[in-house]
Amino acid sequence: MREKLTVIKVGGKIVEEEATLHKLLDDFAAIEGYKVLVHGGGRSATKLAAQLGIESQMVNGRRITDAETLKVVTMVYGGLVNKNIVAGLQARGVNALGLTGADMDVIRSVKRPVKDVDYGFVGDVKQVNAEFLGDLIHKGVVPVMAPLTHDGAGNLLNTNADTIAGETAKALAALFDVTLVFCFEKKGVLRDENDDDSVIPQITPAEFKQYVADGVIQGGMIPKLENSFEALNAGVTEVVITLASAINENSGTRIKK
Numbered sequence: 001m002r003e004k005l006t007v008i009k010v011g012g013k014i015v016e017e018e019a020t021l022h023k024l025l026d027d028f029a030a031i032e033g034y035k036v037l038v039h040g041g042g043r044s045a046t047k048l049a050a051q052l053g054i055e056s057q058m059v060n061g062r063r064i065t066d067a068e069t070l071k072v073v074t075m076v077y078g079g080l081v082n083k084n085i086v087a088g089l090q091a092r093g094v095n096a097l098g099l100t101g102a103d104m105d106v107i108r109s110v111k112r113p114v115k116d117v118d119y120g121f122v123g124d125v126k127q128v129n130a131e132f133l134g135d136l137i138h139k140g141v142v143p144v145m146a147p148l149t150h151d152g153a154g155n156l157l158n159t160n161a162d163t164i165a166g167e168t169a170k171a172l173a174a175l176f177d178v179t180l181v182f183c184f185e186k187k188g189v190l191r192d193e194n195d196d197d198s199v200i201p202q203i204t205p206a207e208f209k210q211y212v213a214d215g216v217i218q219g220g221m222i223p224k225l226e227n228s229f230e231a232l233n234a235g236v237t238e239v240v241i242t243l244a245s246a247i248n249e250n251s252g253t254r255i256k257k
């Protein structure tokens with residue numbers, strides 16, 4: 001039987017605020033067995049960019065990343081957010097190691113080709129070095145992955161954190177029995193975004209299509225679900241979308257193939 005591994009993805013709203021981040025780190029530290037933390041930080045990047053007089057522009061949930069914006073996201077994701085999380089986990093007895101995709105060539109990507117939209121320095125994932133991550137994990141190290149990748153030619157690229165989580169989970173599914181948990185500020189995928197008690201307990205691809213057509217699922221939830229189905233089809237055992245403070249409870253929305 002393969003060993004279990006939990007990949008947790010945490011987004012901007014949770015990492016931006018000290019109280020919610022600390023609670024998440026407590027809960028993450030309490031997860032038993034092998035684990036990986038993938039973080040976002042989009043809101044913090046938008047804030048710092050504004051302070052520097054750089055306007056943020058998102059299209060289809062992805063940041064248009066020009067050269068100046070790339071500097072900001074590198075500082076925020078690869079620096080401030082990643083290292084705060086690593087220090088917080090070390091304080092909780094978790095032997096965390098912060099990584100961007102460039103570190104040890106963990107995630108290589110290719111600059112997104114310009115079609116209708118020019119996203120600038122945004123990377124589409126090509127390869128995740130699962131063997132290296134697996135070795136680290138087996139040594140008791142807990143990787144903390146920032147949403148930055150590289151192209152192998154010296155360029156860092158900005159990659160959506162949900163995608164980093166999905167691709168990392170997929171690659172590690174060759175070595176472990178992987179559960180992928182997207183945690184955020186709501187109780188799960190909701191039938192009515194304004195009613196926290198309207199959690200949809202499970203979603204199939206057909207139901208997803210219908211919910212999108214009906215406008216029930218929209219915005220940032222769409223890439224989360226697309227990445228979830230892709231992960232399940234690529235060998236990830238279980239995908240859950242849930243409240244950050246409930247990662248150790250059996251609640252939220254379970255994604256079905």
Ligand SMILES: Nc1ncnc2c1ncn2[C@@H]1O[C@H](COP(=O)(O)OP(=O)(O)O)[C@@H](O)[C@H]1O
Binds near residue numbers: 011
């Ligand atoms: N049906 C839905 N249920 C819950 N959230 C939804 C739904 N449809 C859209 N959303 C939106 O998706 C957002 C989560 O996506 P996103 O902002 O990208 O999160 P994160 O930064 O955590 O990755 C929620 O804050 C919510 O506004």
Ligand SMILES: CC(=O)N[C@@H](CCC(=O)OP(=O)(O)O)C(=O)O
Binds near residue numbers: 011042
């Ligand atoms: C290309 C792209 O869109 N990258 C994202 C990476 C951060 C992210 O995904 O953060 P959240 O999980 O907090 O949304 C961005 O810069 O916003």
